[in-house]
Amino acid sequence: xxxxxxxxxxxxxxxxxxxxxxxxxxxxxxxxxxxxxxxxxxxxxxxxxxxxxxxxxxxxxxxxxxxxxxxxxxxxxxxxxxxxxxxxxxxxxxxxxxxxxxxxxxxxxxxxxxxxxxxxxxxxxxxxxxxxxxxxxxxxxxxxxxxxxxxxxxxxxxxxxxxxxxxxxxxxxxxxxxxxxxxxxxxxxxxxxxxxxxxxxxxxxxxxxxxxxxxxxxxxxxxxxxxxxxxxxxxxxxxxxxxxxxxxxxxxxxxxxxxxxxxxxxxxxxxxxxxxxxxxxxxxxxxxxxxxxxxxxxxxxxxxxxxxxxxxxxxxxxxxxxxxxxxxxxxxxxxxxxxxxxxxxxxxxxxxxxxxxxxxxxxxxxxxxxxxxxxxxxxxxxxxxxxxxxxxxxxxxxxxxxxxxxxxxxxxxxxxxxxxxxxxxxxxxxxxxxxxxxxxxxxxxxxxxxxxx
Numbered sequence: 004x005x006x007x008x009x010x011x012x013x014x015x016x017x018x019x020x021x022x023x024x025x026x027x028x029x030x031x032x033x034x035x036x037x038x039x040x041x042x043x044x045x046x047x048x049x050x051x052x053x054x055x056x057x058x059x060x061x062x063x064x065x066x067x068x069x070x071x072x073x074x075x076x077x078x079x080x081x082x083x084x085x086x087x088x089x090x091x092x093x094x095x096x097x098x099x100x101x102x103x104x105x106x107x108x109x110x111x112x113x114x115x116x117x118x119x120x121x122x123x124x125x126x127x128x129x130x131x132x133x134x135x136x137x138x139x140x141x142x143x144x145x146x147x148x149x150x151x152x153x154x155x156x157x158x159x160x161x162x163x164x165x166x167x168x169x170x171x172x173x174x175x176x177x178x179x180x181x182x183x184x185x186x187x188x189x190x191x192x193x194x195x196x197x198x199x200x201x202x203x204x205x206x207x208x209x210x211x212x213x214x215x216x217x218x219x220x221x222x223x224x225x226x227x228x229x230x231x232x233x234x235x236x237x238x239x240x241x242x243x244x245x246x247x248x249x250x251x252x253x254x255x256x257x258x259x260x261x262x263x264x265x266x267x268x269x270x271x272x273x274x275x276x277x278x279x280x281x282x283x284x285x286x287x288x289x290x291x292x293x294x295x296x297x298x299x300x301x302x303x304x305x306x307x308x309x310x311x312x313x314x315x316x317x318x319x320x321x322x323x324x325x326x327x328x329x330x331x332x333x334x335x336x337x338x339x340x341x342x343x344x345x346x347x348x349x350x351x352x353x354x355x356x357x358x359x360x361x362x363x364x365x366x367x368x369x370x371x372x373x374x375x376x377x378x379x380x381x382x383x384x385x386x387x388x389x390x391x392x393x394x395x396x397x398x399x400x401x402x403x404x405x406x407x408x409x410x411x412x413x414x415x416x417x418x419x420x421x422x423x424x425x426x427x428x429x430x431x432x433x434x435x436x437x438x439x440x441x442x443x444x445x446x447x448x449x450x451x452x453x454x455x456x
Contacts, residue, residue: 061114063090
């Protein structure tokens, strides 16, 4: 009985959010015209391969400039197709799509990364893309591991619902100038990391050793720090029934990590999402930042290449590096599209060598197109080069997060980001937080295993 109440409560929160957001979107549609094609369940149509298609960028603002360049290139090569760009902030994208799934207004094409894929696919909202890829010049030219990751994230039928555009990786950025002044070794181990965080902090001068993410997106970063320190290499036990997230080693690791808050970090970190955290690091005198390859260019613009480095996550017990999987990003076609042929042309073009290379150079991420990954800029962008090496030289073990669970995004964001803030401010223990998270994950995994069986 307790479980059913918990599930109903979660659904209730979704419904309230959807109703509130749908009112806002209705006003937007009235003012600007319909910015999409339909709702979940609509079969759509192949269309003429010409006319207008709508594209929703799942990282609007951050990637708007490069997407507009890709769109301009596409429209030049395909003068009979117009692409309407809609930039949506990463923190708002899930809610916008969820609302459109119920009420209509879905785009033709949208950013569909691994973390959101299962939820969209479970609602029958995405068009299978295996056949189109098989007939495309892209066939055989996309990174096989990225394709496999998106297939796994989509569900149990090994169907490809999103064409990969890039792979991200967790990076520890640190200020080389500040480390040199303090006589510190680079933070390649967790011991060095904690030592530097302490020594680089002088609150009276508004100087801090680290910035911790307490706002949107906090859970993935916390998991990375936990598994990196504990050395646990699997998200599930040997029977794939119980999560290791609340293993005592992970509890101890989270306690130590969260203990950094306000001791060696700014108090504003409690509410900082990645944009605020990155801006704070770029403009201040903070020693270290955990983010991913995507913010590399921001740091270059703010600091220049001589004042910082971006290295793989620190190594833990026995010199072993363990990190959680970072979601592969991609482009999906919504099943309700009335112009699927034109939508596919855009996806196909955007992941071609030249465009995929341009996108990932701007984003600082690893290209999905194998030919693009050979371009010279990849070896010149040190964090990207080091990340690629760490993932391929056997030095790193990846803990695969369960993106395939339809409730993963809700559990890891809506349900637990506010709870993580309570751990940070001391009103909830790390053990209680992880035990609650584990209960939710175990329930979702049990449902998944029953459906799969």
